[in-house]
Amino acid sequence: MVVCVDLGGSKVLMAVAMAEGQFLRRLKFPTQSEKGPEDILDRIAAGVQEMLKAGAETADRIVGIGVATPGPLSFPDTVVWDSPNLGWNRVNIKEEMKARLGWEPLVEKDTNMAVLGEYYFGxxxxxxxxxxxxxxxxxxxxxxxxxxxxxxxxxxxxxxxxxxxxxxxxxxxxxxxxxxxxxxxxxxxxxxxxxxxxxxxxxxxxxxxxxxxxxxxxxxxxxxxxxxxxxxxxxxxxxxxxxxxxxxxxxxxxxxxxxxxxxxxxxxxxxxxxxxxxxxxxxxxxxxxxxxxTRLGEDVVLYGCIAEVGRRKTEGGKRKAEDGRSCIRVDSTNFF
Amino acid sequence: MVVCVDLGGSKVLMAVAMAEGQFLRRLKFPTQSEKGPEDILDRIAAGVQEMLKAGAETADRIVGIGVATPGPLSFPDTVVWDSPNLGWNRVNIKEEMKARLGWEPLVEKDTNMAVLGEYYFGxxxxxxxxxxxxxxxxxxxxxxxxxxxxxxxxxxxxxxxxxxxxxxxxxxxxxxxxxxxxxxxxxxxxxxxxxxxxxxxxxxxxxxxxxxxxxxxxxxxxxxxxxxxxxxxxxxxxxxxxxxxxxxxxxxxxxxxxxxxxxxxxxxxxxxxxxxxxxxxxxxxxxxxxxxxTRLGEDVVLYGCIAEVGRRKTEGGKRKAEDGRSCIRVDSTNFF
Structure with a gap:
């Protein structure tokens, strides 16, 4: 299972999902970015705890946490740089989340997560x-x-x-x-x-x-x-x-x-x-x-979190090019 | 040695060069694209023969011919599509050149050759x-x-x-x-x-x-x-x-x-x-x-031909990612 967080400029979408793409639990709340990064990150961490407590899943069944944030996000150190949508400057979400949850999340720009969601689940x-x-x-x-x-x-x-x-x-x-x-x-x-x-x-x-x-x-x-x-x-x-x-x-x-x-x-x-x-x-x-x-609606970023956390676990962090040269049409959301 | 051809909208630059980047012989003539593709291709083929005859090199010392053309150029079949600069539509330069010279050239869009020239020789x-x-x-x-x-x-x-x-x-x-x-x-x-x-x-x-x-x-x-x-x-x-x-x-x-x-x-x-x-x-x-x-001046496309023909020969056509993460400053044009 994967914990997914889509931190947006106006709202936060969170979910616990199976690596194959089924959502088990969801949360949604306004970002209220004017309250500052500490406040949002605290609420996200509390949301993760709440979702995990609400079900039979325990922390050891979670393979990872994926967090999508608005850009600009530096890579590979994943620091938010002067984000106009959040009003943040130089926030290291990976470290902030690790300090709150004890786990290091996979942090990626929201539009990057979305294109990965589309690539794997579209x-x-x-x-x-x-x-x-x-x-x-x-x-x-x-x-x-x-x-x-x-x-x-x-x-x-x-x-x-x-x-x-x-x-x-x-x-x-x-x-x-x-x-x-x-x-x-x-x-x-x-x-x-x-x-x-x-x-x-x-x-x-x-x-x-x-x-x-x-x-x-x-x-x-x-x-x-x-x-x-x-x-x-x-x-x-x-x-x-x-x-x-x-x-x-x-x-x-x-x-x-x-x-x-x-x-x-x-x-x-x-x-x-x-x-x-x-x-x-x-x-x-x-x-x-x-x-x-997109047919994945407003969940496209969450699908990206699932895909990317799952993929990096499976491939041990190694990036691999796909063999196919063309798109594969699927009738329903596919497992990968 | 490599034969390089930079077919431009207004002029054609040609050269015989060492794979390390030294030019041995050069030719330059106006494209006169209004005369049509047959005419230009004939003149390019004649130019190749002329350059080869002019020196001690014989055809067997030539490892390949690289031809750069204005776009749009389809890939992988390298056909010129509706080129506004040449006024050509659907010309298969690879086949046309092969028919004239007996060798199949490596054909690439001129700007692609230029970026390769800069990457390897800049x-x-x-x-x-x-x-x-x-x-x-x-x-x-x-x-x-x-x-x-x-x-x-x-x-x-x-x-x-x-x-x-x-x-x-x-x-x-x-x-x-x-x-x-x-x-x-x-x-x-x-x-x-x-x-x-x-x-x-x-x-x-x-x-x-x-x-x-x-x-x-x-x-x-x-x-x-x-x-x-x-x-x-x-x-x-x-x-x-x-x-x-x-x-x-x-x-x-x-x-x-x-x-x-x-x-x-x-x-x-x-x-x-x-x-x-x-x-x-x-x-x-x-x-x-x-x-x-660019410090390669108007030869940047020719350098790309040298690099790409040489590279494909060396690597047997296999594309390989480079290891380096940053540019390497060189004081003079480097061998590769």
Whole structure:
């Protein structure tokens, strides 16, 4: 069994799972990152203890703990560096968790865990050249090339949300202007809706009380609201530019989209994105390309924790390239 | 000895070289791609025969022929697909050359050969995560990750010139709008100068007769010409966006710039680009980053041919990961 922790900017998902992928127990609570790293890490440690006490499993049946955190995360020392989503600087999660639980967890960037989850448990498994892109509060990516996770020189690879897609565009949390994250994330969508509201427009999106986010904008767009549809079109535009760039640069076999916006807007985004990317990139790069939304939903990161903890145990920490050259389609979530 | 062929959009460079990197004989002639693939390939084959006849070497001392061509080039079947720079569609260079010379050459995309040249013969060798970017008539890239050439699913990886850096910008040869190649290549620089001329401006760049290209713009900028400096600033801007994107996405250890514009404008581009990229990307991604201009000049692609033909002979076609984790600085071009 594996303990999985998906520490996100807004919520923490935790689970105890069988190495084959069945979840036995789950926990979910808000991150409240403003309380600082000590507080969150204490609550995660308490959550682990709680999950283990709640069942028949004892600590010796747990093969490992996998913790996914927002980036930037340095590698191989797995220290969180200046994370805009957590507001943390230089937190060594591995040591902090070990001090609290007595076990050293396997720590990996959340988007890296997600691409591993997709690679081992997704609908099309073992795709050799696979990009996972999360479109949620922020935008990030996980990269598998030749069947291997690619982390870059210091662990910083995959920050595809910080690719400029709109020169002279919105100021991003990272300091650049017009980053994909500043133009097409859940936060950007909410901001666009808010700006319309301030201009006295966008009434079709403000059907209820409270703040308007991607959910409300999507619903209004489905009802045919023109302003909401304009926001959706802009998001397709920016994501289309970004995906087109990535296809020309990486020539991946498959791009998998995840995160709350991709999952909630699949009907609004997926087909327009496929058409747009196919039309824009080099024909050679489009030849085998597939673009999909993950079927693992918001658990994709947890699946990555299961896969990576299990794999490192089995292989004794050795990285091994896969033999297959193409994706394997599976009808249901597979054991590995 | 190795026969090297760098088939470019405007010129063909050929050489006979020792596997250790010394050039024994050279040939250079214009591509004249408008004459079609048959004509160019005939002239290349004749050039190979001429170089071999000119010296004491006989065919049996040649271990192989390496041919570098503009992309897109499919892999592993090495067929040129819809190349905008050559105007070719579906030309199988390997078979065409074999039919003419009796030997099957090793065919690789020019930017891939260049990154291999830099990896094996550059000033900082064996950089595990290395991007080579050519800024010339067009803009393209070669990618080495974990000490291995990365070609993507179909051979199409590395088309970094076709990353959008100016939303709503110039129409690119590939059909997209605002691609790096359309905004910052030698062709784009000439176009910007021409447009200024048509508006009756840019007289400082038109000091002589003939067309104005990057060379003339660079010279005018060095003399302090304001309009030329504006063009240079724009090129730095677009290259800065592109390099910043690539650093956030790949977290490379080293980026090497080559091609006529990088070589001719090193004094104008390199420091501003270094500063800009360092200021814009994530601190983790900038930690070990080096940005340099190749010291192999316009021979970088030929060096790649030598390295790759030699390496495949030595290793019997087997790809082997390097052990080193960091670049090795060499004072002069090294043997491998």
């Amino acid at each position: 609908q099309m498994q073992r795709c050799q050249n696979l990009l996972y892109i999360t479109v949620s509060t922020g935008i990030g990516g996980g990269i598998m090339l030749g069947g291997q996770l690619y982390r870059g020189q210091n662990g910083g690879a995959g920050e595809i949300g910080h690719m400029v897609v709109a020169s002279g565009g919105r100021i991003c949390g990272c300091g650049r202007q017009g980053c994909l994250e500043a133009q097409a994330s859940g936060t950007a969508i909410a901001q666009m809706a808010k700006e319309l509201g301030q201009e006295g427009k966008g009434q079709g999106m403000f059907s209820g009380l409270g703040t308007v986010g991607a959910k409300e904008v999507g619903e209004a767009a489905r009802r045919g609201d023109r302003e909401a549809r304009t926001i959706v079109a802009q998001v397709v535009d920016y994501l289309g530019i970004a995906l087109g760039n990535l296809v020309n640069i990486f020539n991946p076999e498959k791009i998998v989209l995840g995160g709350a916006v991709s999952l909630g807007w699949e009907d609004l985004l997926l087909e327009p994105l496929r058409e747009r990317v196919k039309a824009e990139v080099f024909p050679l790069n489009a030849r085998d390309l597939q673009i999909e939304v | 000033q900082m060798q064996r950089c595990q995560n290395l991007l080579y970017i050519t800024v010339s008539t067009g803009i393209g890239g070669g990618i080495m990750l974990g000490g291995q050439l990365y070609r993507g699913q179909n051979g199409g990886a590395g088309e970094i010139g076709h990353m959008v850096v100016a939303s709503g910008g110039r129409i690119c040869g590939c059909g997209r709008q605002g691609c790096l190649e359309a905004q910052a290549s030698g062709t784009a620089i000439a176009q910007m100068a021409k447009e200024l001329g048509q508006e009756g401006k840019g007289q400082g760049m038109f000091s002589g007769l003939g067309t104005v290209g990057a060379k003339e713009v660079g010279e005018a900028a060095r003399r302090g010409d304001r309009e030329a400096r504006t063009i240079v600033a724009q090129v730095v801007d677009y290259l800065g966006i592109a390099l910043g994107n690539l650093v956030n996405i790949f977290n490379p250890e080293k980026i090497v710039l080559g091609g006529a514009v990088s070589l001719g404008w090193e004094d104008l581009l390199l420091e501003p680009l270094r500063e800009r990229v360092k200021a814009e990307v994530f601190p983790l991604n900038a930690r070990d980053l080096q940005i340099e201009v």
